[in-house]
Amino acid sequence: MAIQSTNPATGKVEKEFDEWTPVRTIEVVSAVHSAFTDWRNSTFSYRSDCLKSMAEVLRSSADEFAFLMATEMGKPLSSGRAEVLKSATVCEYYAEHGESMLTSEPYFVDGMQAYVDYAPLGTVLAVMPWNYPVWQVLRIAIPTLMAGNTMVLKHASNVPQCALAIEEVFKKSLFPDNVFRTLLIGTGQVESVLNHDSVIGVCLTGSESAGRKVAAVAGSRLKRSVMELGGSDAFVVLADADLDEAALTGATSRCSNAGQACIAAKRFIVHKDVYESFVQKLKVNMESVKPSDPFDDETVMGPMASIEFRSDLQNQVDRAVAAGGKLELGGVIPDGAGAFYPPTIIRDIPFDSEVSREEFFGPVAMIFRAENDEQAMQMANDSSFGLGGSVWTQDVERGLKLARQIEAGLVYVNGRVSSRPPLPFGGIKNSGYGRELSTYGIREFVNVKSIFIG
Incomplete structure (x- = not known):
């Protein structure tokens, strides 16, 4: 072979x-x-x-x-x-x-x-x-x-x-x-x-x-x-978060490596009071990322790793929309050669839908609305995965308290999840x-x- x-x-x-x-x-x-x-x-x-x-x-x-x-x-x-x-x-x-x-x-x-x-x-x-x-x-x-x-x-x-x-x-x-x-x-x-x-x-x-x-x-x-x-990391945005910083970091995490990372932000769980504002800020950041030639030094996001992987991702996006989600950005395979896929945002996906529990291994952000901190934690932990996660709030003590409640091996407060030599890295659950x-x-x-x- x-x-x-x-x-x-x-x-x-x-x-x-x-x-x-x-x-x-x-x-x-x-x-x-x-x-x-x-x-x-x-x-x-x-x-x-x-x-x-x-x-x-x-x-x-x-x-x-x-x-x-x-x-x-x-x-x-x-x-x-x-x-x-x-x-x-x-x-x-x-x-x-x-x-x-x-x-x-x-x-x-x-x-x-x-x-x-x-x-x-x-x-x-x-x-x-x-x-x-x-x-x-x-x-x-x-x-x-x-x-x-x-x-x-x-x-x-x-x-x-x-x-x-x-x-x-x-x-x-x-x-x-x-x-x-x-x-x-x-x-x-x-x-x-x-x-x-x-x-x-x-x-x-x-x-x-x-x-x-x-x-x-x-x-x-x-x-x-x-x-x-695998992982389906929760990116929890509380009502007092710095939305500009959170949206920029979330977009960077979701588009880096064409979204093909186990510890990329994947499930954005946003407090209802800042939901609409965050969605629009995330959209502005993600739509500025243009998939292009990986051999160009100016490129920040290249193609996905294969046409097959892209097809699998498109199938998930289609099922998320069929389940009730709404496309805020992207979601359509572009014309032309290569396995390129646009940054995509799906909002208002029913949280109890089957597809919402899957790992999206590509530049797709799923956004969910939370009524309060308690529901946000419930949604963050209602997953078969437990690799990474993050909490966004200007109250660090509050963020630390909630970070300790998230069922994952690595949780950041106001930061992008990444593996670093001094810290243990790994997951729980599946x-x-x-x-x-x-x-x-x-x-x-x-x-x-x-x-x-x-």
Whole structure:
């Protein structure tokens, strides 16, 4: 089976790769497992140097990666560069803090000396998505490797050039051979890799359905798993919010990456007193975003990642309107080549409609009206997802109180939701489990070992 790199702005197949045979796949997995012995025994100082060198390589490769992302999934060049530079920061963060997060901790128990150690476990399989093809790989790979594990990557099949380029970064930096490898395989080989005795766990970022399948395989073999799945983040606007700031941030969140982000604002829940005003301010901001050529440095929103994804989104928009929602902006596929889709606003969707509970993975804002704070919280939490969310109010204490009520893994008060190295990132409910980044992320694939001296 061919793994294709298709330009979503033109529909042209740019490059094809033959999928690896199962024999070759397992040979590489075995090589990565063999590299684990030396890597686990390496010093934190050495690993830190590897990460610092990788940060330098990433920064020098920003233009190359930006071109590949624009080619394979339609990300504008400026956004691609920013993603690579952000990825460099996660290398530097763990280079500086990784050792302290994993240092043996002394305890005294019943007058006796004890320790808690954090020991690496082996080779981890990463199953990663296409929407942030560099950041999402490295935000899980870097802490996992800093902990002394090795990793194999099964990247999304529509970004094979990005996947190979990530492996090349490891080769150009100080990392030894086979600590990290890219597997050019389709989804059909994921189960056999995960079942391999040398693979001790899996981290997956992707759809809910993919997460359920991979988690089931891991569970059947009693292997660890971290799942970062879909999201339908609530963006709660209270009556005293700064509407200009909220509308600008909401539009930016909804249009960034053509709306193809798990933690993008998706469900706008707005207090009735400012509902109409907010809708119009959001409309002004969103209609100013014009989907265009991702290779133009002035472009802020490119095409969606594929015609298929765009068709799925249009189907959701049509069903939302059929359920009673009203199109305030967009909602129509434009003429011409490519997977472009306009920024879209659907207002007054019945909150109890089936479509209102779905994740819209594209530049579509659903807006709901709330009578008061209590109803806003009820609406925010009435979702099968629990990844991110935000609350907008000029009363910070009130915002903090409500943020603590939102059922999600990451909530911002007066800010755009984003993942950052010092903070744990992950979801609850159908948005998954486990955490990436911070101290919590680096300890997901280690043996928390108690040692007692009697």
